[in-house]
Amino acid sequence: MENDRDVVLATRGLTRHYRMGEVTIQALRGVDLELHRSELIVMLGASGSGKSTLLNILGGLDRASSGTVHYGDSDLTHASQRQLTTYRRHHVGFVFQFYNLIASLTARENVAMVTDISRDPLTPEAALSRVGLEGRLDHFPSQLSGGEQQRVAIARAIAKRPSLLLCDEPTGALDSHTGIRVLEVIETLNRESDTTMAIITHNAVIGEMADRVIHLRDGRVEGITVPTRRRRASELQW
Amino acid sequence: MTLILAVTMLDALTRAQARFYASHHFAEVFADITRAPLSLVGRLQRLPGVNLIEARVGGPVRLTVSDFTDPVRGQLVSIPDGRQPTLNRLHLLAGQLPMAGREDQVVASDAFAAAHGLVPGDHVEAIIDGRRTRLTLSGIALSPEFLYQAGPTDLVPDYRRYAILWMNQTSLADAYGMEGAFNQLSLTLQAGADREGVIDALDVALARYGGTGARTRHDQPSHRFLEEELDQQRAQATILPTVFLLVSVFLLHVVMTRLIGTQRRQIALLKAFGYRDSELARHYAGLALLIVLLGWALGVGLGAWSARWMAGLYAEYFRFPEMRFPIPLWALGLSLLLAGLSALAGAGRAVWQAVSAPPAEAMRPPAPRRFRRTWLERSPLRHALGSEGRIVLRHLGRQPAKTALSVTGIALSAGLLMMGAWQIEALDRMLDRQYREILRMDIELTFNNPTPQRALGELRHLPGVLVVEPWRRVPATLIHGHRQYRTALLGLEAIPRLRPIVDAAGTARPLPAEGLVLTRYLGEWLGVEVGDLLEVAIMEGHRRHASLPVAALVDEPVGVGAYLRRERLNRLMREGPAIGGAWLLIDADHREALITALDELPAVASIGVMDEAERGVRRYLDETLQVFALVFVSLAGSIAFGVIYNNARISFAERARELATLLVLGYTRAEVSRILLGEIALLGALAILPGWAFGAGFCALLSEGFSSDLFRIPLLFTPRIFGLSALGVILASGLVGLLMLRRLWRLDQVAVLKAPE
Ligand SMILES: Nc1ncnc2c1ncn2[C@@H]1O[C@H](COP(=O)(O)OP(=O)(O)O)[C@@H](O)[C@H]1O
Ligand SMILES: [Mg+2]
Numbered sequence: 001m002e003n004d005r006d007v008v009l010a011t012r013g014l015t016r017h018y019r020m021g022e023v024t025i026q027a028l029r030g031v032d033l034e035l036h037r038s039e040l041i042v043m044l045g046a047s048g049s050g051k052s053t054l055l056n057i058l059g060g061l062d063r064a065s066s067g068t069v070h071y072g073d074s075d076l077t078h079a080s081q082r083q084l085t086t087y088r089r090h091h092v093g094f095v096f097q098f099y100n101l102i103a104s105l106t107a108r109e110n111v112a113m114v115t116d117i118s119r120d121p122l123t124p125e126a127a128l129s130r131v132g133l134e135g136r137l138d139h140f141p142s143q144l145s146g147g148e149q150q151r152v153a154i155a156r157a158i159a160k161r162p163s164l165l166l167c168d169e170p171t172g173a174l175d176s177h178t179g180i181r182v183l184e185v186i187e188t189l190n191r192e193s194d195t196t197m198a199i200i201t202h203n204a205v206i207g208e209m210a211d212r213v214i215h216l217r218d219g220r221v222e223g224i225t226v227p228t229r230r231r232r233a234s235e236l237q238w
Numbered sequence: 239m240t241l242i243l244a245v246t247m248l249d250a251l252t253r254a255q256a257r258f259y260a261s262h263h264f265a266e267v268f269a270d271i272t273r274a275p276l277s278l279v280g281r282l283q284r285l286p287g288v289n290l291i292e293a294r295v296g297g298p299v300r301l302t303v304s305d306f307t308d309p310v311r312g313q314l315v316s317i318p319d320g321r322q323p324t325l326n327r328l329h330l331l332a333g334q335l336p337m338a339g340r341e342d343q344v345v346a347s348d349a350f351a352a353a354h355g356l357v358p359g360d361h362v363e364a365i366i367d368g369r370r371t372r373l374t375l376s377g378i379a380l381s382p383e384f385l386y387q388a389g390p391t392d393l394v395p396d397y398r399r400y401a402i403l404w405m406n407q408t409s410l411a412d413a414y415g416m417e418g419a420f421n422q423l424s425l426t427l428q429a430g431a432d433r434e435g436v437i438d439a440l441d442v443a444l445a446r447y448g449g450t451g452a453r454t455r456h457d458q459p460s461h462r463f464l465e466e467e468l469d470q471q472r473a474q475a476t477i478l479p480t481v482f483l484l485v486s487v488f489l490l491h492v493v494m495t496r497l498i499g500t501q502r503r504q505i506a507l508l509k510a511f512g513y514r515d516s517e518l519a520r521h522y523a524g525l526a527l528l529i530v531l532l533g534w535a536l537g538v539g540l541g542a543w544s545a546r547w548m549a550g551l552y553a554e555y556f557r558f559p560e561m562r563f564p565i566p567l568w569a570l571g572l573s574l575l576l577a578g579l580s581a582l583a584g585a586g587r588a589v590w591q592a593v594s595a596p597p598a599e600a601m602r603p604p605a606p607r608r609f610r611r612t613w614l615e616r617s618p619l620r621h622a623l624g625s626e627g628r629i630v631l632r633h634l635g636r637q638p639a640k641t642a643l644s645v646t647g648i649a650l651s652a653g654l655l656m657m658g659a660w661q662i663e664a665l666d667r668m669l670d671r672q673y674r675e676i677l678r679m680d681i682e683l684t685f686n687n688p689t690p691q692r693a694l695g696e697l698r699h700l701p702g703v704l705v706v707e708p709w710r711r712v713p714a715t716l717i718h719g720h721r722q723y724r725t726a727l728l729g730l731e732a733i734p735r736l737r738p739i740v741d742a743a744g745t746a747r748p749l750p751a752e753g754l755v756l757t758r759y760l761g762e763w764l765g766v767e768v769g770d771l772l773e774v775a776i777m778e779g780h781r782r783h784a785s786l787p788v789a790a791l792v793d794e795p796v797g798v799g800a801y802l803r804r805e806r807l808n809r810l811m812r813e814g815p816a817i818g819g820a821w822l823l824i825d826a827d828h829r830e831a832l833i834t835a836l837d838e839l840p841a842v843a844s845i846g847v848m849d850e851a852e853r854g855v856r857r858y859l860d861e862t863l864q865v866f867a868l869v870f871v872s873l874a875g876s877i878a879f880g881v882i883y884n885n886a887r888i889s890f891a892e893r894a895r896e897l898a899t900l901l902v903l904g905y906t907r908a909e910v911s912r913i914l915l916g917e918i919a920l921l922g923a924l925a926i927l928p929g930w931a932f933g934a935g936f937c938a939l940l941s942e943g944f945s946s947d948l949f950r951i952p953l954l955f956t957p958r959i960f961g962l963s964a965l966g967v968i969l970a971s972g973l974v975g976l977l978m979l980r981r982l983w984r985l986d987q988v989a990v991l992k993a994p995e
C-alpha cells in the first residue's frame with residue numbers, strides 16, 4: 001500500500017440524502033475512499049449512482065449528511081462556507097459537462113478570472129498553451145467549438161495549479177473525436193504535474209486510461225479495479 | 239390612479255359648486271356703487287336682459303371677538319328684514335335669520351363661527367363706520383357668494399381673522415347712513431341675454447352714482463378663486479396622467495418584450511402543434527390586458543380613496559354645504575380604455591415579433607451572443623476596471639438597445655421624481671420670493687376713504703412703528719386692443735421699500751416717473767410691450783380714461799398688478815396727495831399694543847397682518863398642492879423601483895449560471911455580488927443625467943399648465959431638486975441591490991450548473 005503522506009483526500013462512511021417532501025433519496029450510502037497524489041482516477045457508474053454527488057462533496061461544493069472528508073490534515077466535514085470557498089479557490093479545479101464559461105469574456109479573460117484570485121498561478125497564456133489553445137487567446141466562447149470551450153474550461157481549472165482536478169462528465173457533451181482530444185489534454189496535464197485528477201463518466205472505455213477505476217452503484221463503492229495496462233487516451237475508441 | 243384621483247376631485251368640486259350655485263340663486267352680475275336711491279332699482283329692472291335684481295347695503299367692518307387679540311376684518315352684507323334674499327340665498331346651518339326689527343342680530347359665516355367656536359346667541363363687538371356696536375349671532379350660514387372667503391389682501395382664507403356677517407337691511411342702512419339707498423347690486427340674466435350689453439347698460443346707468451363697474455362672476459373673488467383651483471385641478475388631471483401613462487406604456491412594453499423573450503420556445507412549440515398566430519396573439523394580448531386590469535382596479539381603489547381624502551382637505555377652504563364623491567363613470571371608462579390601449583401598444587410589438595417568427599427559427603435558442611470590447615476598455619480606465627467591471631460593461635454593451643431601454647425607463651421615473659420635487663421646492667421658493675422680497679411690510683392698513691397724507695405722521699407715533707410707507711389703490715380696467723383686464727392701479731413711493739418692485743436679479747428698482755410697471759404675466763396677457771400705450775379706465779370717482787405708457791415689466795410670482803408712482807396716480811385722479819392705506823414695519827415686541835392702538839383708529843377699515851397671511855398661504859399649499867406632490871413623488875419612487883427591480887431580476891436570471899460558476903471557482907458571494915451591484919449602479923448612474931433632462935421637460939410642462947394670473951410657479955432648478963431625483967434613483971437602486979443580494983445568497987450553485995445551458 002502507498003504511504004499515508006501521499007493521500008490527498010480521504011472519506012469515511014460518507015452519506016448524503018436529499019429530502020424531497022415526504023421522500024428521502026439516499027444518493028450516497030457510506031463511501032470510504034482515498035485519493036492519492038498525482039493519480040488519475042476514473043469514477044464509473046450508471047446514471048443516478050451518486051457520482052456527481054460524491055464529486056461535489058469532494059470538491060467542497062456540497063456537504064455530506066454524515067461521515068467525514070479530510071483534505072490532508074484539514075477536516076472538510078465541519079468547515080464553514082467561507083473555509084470551503086477558500087478550499088475551492090486554492091486547491092480544487094472543476095470541469096463540468098457544460099463548459100460554464102463566462103460568455104462576455106475572452107478565453108484569456110476567462111482564465112484570468114481564476115489567476116486573479118489564486119496564490120501561485122500559471123499565467124493565463126501558459127495555461128491556455130498547455131491545452132493547445134495558444135492561438136485562441138482573444139476569442140470569445142461563442143467563437144470557439146465545443147471541444148475548444150471545454151479545453152478553455154480545463155485551462156481555467158488548472159491555472160491555479162490545483163491539488164485536485166475534478167471533472168464531471170467532461171466529454172458528455174462532445175462527439176467521440178473531440179472527447180478524446182479533451183482526454184488527451186487531461187492525460188498530458190496529469191503526466192506533467194502532481195495534480196490528482198478524477199474523471200466522472202458512465203463510459204467504461206474511459207476507465208482504460210486510469211490508474212484506478214472506482215465503480216459506483218446505488219451510492220456505494222462497488223469495487224476498485226486497476227487496469228492491467230493503462231492505455232493512452234489516443235488509443236481509446238467508442 | 240392619478241387620473242382617477244385628479245378627475246374625481248375635479249368632478250366633486252365642480253358638481254358641488256354647480257349644485258350650490260343653482261339651489262341658492264347665485265347672481266351672475268355684481269356691481270358696487272357709492273350710493274344710489276332705492277328707486278333706481280325699478281328702472282334697472284326694466285333694462286333688457288335683466289331677470290332678477292336685488293339691491294343691498296354692504297361694507298367693511300372690524301370686529302373683536304372675546305379671547306382673541308388679533309384684529310378681525312369682515313364684511314357686513316344686508317338681507318331683506320327678516321327674510322332670505324332673492325339672490326345669493328343663505329344656507330342656514332344653525333339658528334335663524336335676524337328677526338325683522340332687531341338691530342343687533344346678525345348671521346355669521348360658518349367658517350368664522352367654527353374658527354372661534356361661536357354659536358347662535360353669542361356676541362361680537364363691531365366697529366361699523368367708526369361706531370362700536372355689540373352684535374348678537376342669530377344664526378350661522380353658508381353663501382354661494384362666499385364659498386371662498388379671503389380678505390381683500392389675503393391670498394387664502396384665514397377664518398379666524400375674516401368674517402362675513404349678514405344683517406337686516408334697515409339696521410345696516412341706518413348704521414352706514416344709507417337710508418333709502420343702496421351700494422351693492424346683484425342680478426341674474428334672462429336666458430340668452432347679452433351679458434356685455436347688460437353690463438354696459440348698467441355701467442352707464444350707475445356711473446353718476448359712483449359705480450365702479452359691473453362685474454361678472456369671473457371677477458367675483460370667491461367664484462374666481464374656485465375657478466382657478468379647478469383650472470389647476472384640470473391641469474393636473476391632464477398633464478400628470480398623460481406623463482404617467484406614457485411612462486407606463488413604455489414600461490409595459492419592456493416587461494412584455496422580456497417576458498415573451500423567455501417564452502420564445504413555448505410559442506414556437508405551440509405553433510408547431512398548429513396554433514394560429516392570431517390565437518397566440520390573442521393569448522398574449524389577453525395576458526397584457528389582465529395585468530392592466532389588475533393594475534387598473536388597484537389604481538381606481540387607491541385613486542378614489544385619496545381623492546376623498548384630498549377633497550376633505552379642500553373642503554376646509556371651500557365651504558360647500560355637501561360634497562359627494564361618485565367616481566365619474568366617464569373617468570372610469572376613460573382610464574380603463576387608456577390603460578388597455580397602452581397595454582396593447584406596449585405589448586403589441588413584442589407579441590408580434592414572437593408570433594411572426596417561423597416555428598423552426600423560434601425553436602432555436604436566440605442567436606449566439608456576440609461580445610465586443612467596449613470603448614471604455616480601450617481608454618486609460620481599463621486598469622481600474624477589473625474582471626467584474628469588464629463583465630458588467632460587456633453585458634450591457636452587448637445589447638445596447640435593451641440597455642438604452644432600461645436606462646430610459648429609469649430616467650423617466652427619475653424625471654417624474656424630479657417633477658414632484660420641483661413642485662414642492664418651487665412653491666416654497668415662490669412664497670419666499672413673494673413674502674421675503676416683495677411683501678416686506680409687517681402690517682397693511684387700509685383706510686375707509688382716501689385720506690390726506692398727514693395721517694402718516696399720526697401712524698409714525700404709534701408704539702412699535704418703525705417704518706411707514708403710504709400707498710393708494712384705485713380699481714381700474716386695463717385695455718389693449720380687444721383685451722381688457724380688471725385690476726387695480728397701485729400707487730407707490732418713488733423707491734418703494736416695503737413693497738419693492740424687484741427685477742429678475744432680485745434688486746429693487748425705482749419706479750419710473752411716468753408710466754406703468756406691469757407684472758410680466760399681465761403684460762403678456764394684454765399683449766403689450768415696454769413703450770406701448772395702455773388705455774386705463776379708472777373705476778372710482780369720476781370714471782376717467784387715460785393712456786399710460788408701459789415703462790417696464792416685472793416678474794412677480796403671485797398675482798398680477800399695475801404699479802405707478804403715487805403722485806402720478808393722484809394726478810390721474812385729480813386729487814391732492816391722498817393715500818388709501820399704509821404699510822408698516824413694526825417692532826415685534828410691541829405687536830399687541832400696536833394692534834390695539836390701530837383698532838382704536840376710526841379711519842382704519844382693515845388691518846392685515848402679513849406673517850399671518852403667509853402662514854395661511856403656506857398651510858393651504860401644504861395641505862393641497864403639496865399633498866398631491868407627495869403622493870406623486872411616492873408614485874414616481876415606486877415606478878423607479880419597479881423599473882430597476884424588473885431590470886435587475888431579469889439580468890439576474892440571465893446570468894445565474896455565470897454567478898454560480900464564479901462561486902464554484904472559489905469567488906466569495908461578496909465578490910460575485912459586485913457584478914450584480916455594479917450593473918445596477920451603472921444603469922442608475924447612466925439614467926441620472928437623462929432623468930434630469932426628462933424632469934426639466936416635465937417641469938416646464940407643468941409650470942406652463944399651472945400659470946395663471948393668481949400665481950406662476952417659477953421654473954427654477956435648485957441642487958435639491960436634482961438631488962432628490964438622483965437620491966430617489968439611488969435609494970431605489972440600493973433597495974433593489976439588497977433584494978438581489980438576498981437572491982444571490984440563496985442561489986444554489988450546484989443545481990444551476992447541472993442544468994444544460
Ligand atoms: N439536488 C438534488 N435533490 C434531490 N435529489 C437529488 C439531487 N441531486 C441528486 N439527486 C438524486 O441523487 C441521486 C444521485 O444523483 P447524482 O449524484 O447526480 O448521480 P449521477 O451523477 O451518478 O448521475 C439521484 O437519484 C438523483 O436523483
Ligand atoms: Mg452526474
